[in-house]
Amino acid sequence: MSLKHGLLGLLNYGSMTGYELDKAFKDSLNFFWQAQTSQIYRELNAMEKLGWLTSEVIFQTNKPNKKQYSITPVGRSELKNWLNKDIPDNEFQIRSVFLMKLFFSGERSFDESVIMLKNYKNNCMDAMASLYGTNSLIELYQPYVDKTHKAVYWKLTADFGKSYFKMCLDWADRTIKTLEESL
Amino acid sequence: MSLKHGLLGLLNYGSMTGYELDKAFKDSLNFFWQAQTSQIYRELNAMEKLGWLTSEVIFQTNKPNKKQYSITPVGRSELKNWLNKDIPDNEFQIRSVFLMKLFFSGERSFDESVIMLKNYKNNCMDAMASLYGTNSLIELYQPYVDKTHKAVYWKLTADFGKSYFKMCLDWADRTIKTLEESL
DNA sequence: TGGGTCATGTAACCTGTTACATGATTAG
DNA sequence: CTAATCATGTAACAGGTTACATGACCCA
Incomplete structure (x- = not known):
């Protein structure tokens, strides 16, 4: 709920x-x-x-x-x-269609897997970009939140997002390399 | 689906x-x-x-x-x-009750927020530990998967998990520090 | 004699998704 | 003239959760 x-x-x-x-x-x-x-x-x-x-x-x-x-x-x-x-x-568990597809990617070609990973990277970059835009939103909403320090928590959640998508991008790069080397 | x-x-x-x-x-x-x-x-x-x-x-x-x-x-x-x-x-979107609670943590005490973050860290460590256990599972199931190289994809998803939980732990440490400094 | 494994489900409920409906005002 | 904004929903469906039910065998 x-x-x-x-x-x-x-x-x-x-x-x-x-x-x-x-x-x-x-x-x-x-x-x-x-x-x-x-x-x-x-x-x-x-x-x-x-x-x-x-x-x-x-x-x-x-x-x-x-x-x-x-x-x-x-x-x-x-x-x-x-x-x-x-x-x-x-x-706390992860739910990811993307990881499920990766898991079963032995059933398709190398190229198709790499295309998926590159699409994934694009998605992550878009998401990260929109998170960097939240700073201005936080300032916009701040007057409506009575105690100013509450916005700290908003920033912390945004930081999580930035770290998350950065980690995803790094992982995807490593993964693409691993796949290329396994050919 | x-x-x-x-x-x-x-x-x-x-x-x-x-x-x-x-x-x-x-x-x-x-x-x-x-x-x-x-x-x-x-x-x-x-x-x-x-x-x-x-x-x-x-x-x-x-x-x-x-x-x-x-x-x-x-x-x-x-x-x-x-x-x-x-x-x-x-x-690709995140759904996290945990982040929602953090967002609204201005409504409760600093101590309660830190307790939640420490619980979060424990959860991450448990999840990470169980992922390090998947290596043996992968070997266990490998004979059932016809082409051996398919297990590569399983390992890649497990790597994602390890990177993910590591990132979460690092972020939680930084976050706890940030909160302590903001006192 | 109690708990784990084997084995398959039903019913009710809650939550989330998709498609649709309406209709006035206002800015470019 | 057309798209966006304002404003509130309903209906049907899909997917996930919780609780419950049954019953035999085996091991300690």
Whole structure:
């Protein structure tokens, strides 16, 4: 149940509509968690039923009406609880279609494997580039987060990403060499 | 649809029962893909309906009967097809409850964050240790894989894991230091 | 006599994905 | 005129998780 808690964490910074949450989510948590817009709306409904949120309809002229969600005390204590609960071991596991394909690459040609690895490198480079762009996002959102030092944690997650993709690129280079030498 | 293809890949090495597949899966693919036993049985049924597999009941005395699955030509071509199909971009994304908690760690104390990071390090060390154990598994399974060089790809995926967990440990050390200095 | 191995599942549930629907306003 | 932004969803499906069920054999 992490998507719910991610939304809870964002609403803890301030009340927002589903639409705004969707954008905030995609600007911040998206690098380590993904969610479809439709899923966000569904979860917000469920969370309201759980009593974690309340909603208020805001009428607008010239624009569609909107529904603003606010975190409740119950929601806030749920967030703290979740934060301090141990993460189960299986949450640390890797899930990678890419590695699964590599595992079975004995079933195809050397060239096809190398093409996949080169595509992989391109993906990593793109992901890394977008992480270097988060610095400006962090500054953009900083005023909305009450205590400034909280942004430190955002930066730490971004650092993880940078280290991760760098490691992937290095590994891919070594792997391509290993394959070339095994010919 | 990667679990189906993982099972297909294993059955491509030789016919097996659900029970044997479950064990082979957990000995090999488990580091980058996870599946419950019940899910494996369910998927085998679905794959048979798709015509990717055939099954044959083997009667046994003193032991429960078993059902052996064999890959069909359709299944084999599905496997090759899947291997050479491009991996969609979203398959490269990270999903990490751990990073989500770190992101929101401004909501809790410094000590609690550090405890989480130390737990994380322990998890990484365990995972790394179990990867160093795969070498013997690779040798164990090698006779079952027709062409010996296929084990190269298994080793490459294990190398990824080792690099990954090493990177995680280094990052966690740096992160703990950063947090200590920010006090 | 208790726990591990062998062997196969069902049912309910939760989460995530894909496709679709609507419709006004505003900036280039 | 056309694309983006604002704003909220529903429905169907796919995939993964959890809990439960059964029962014999074998070894310590």
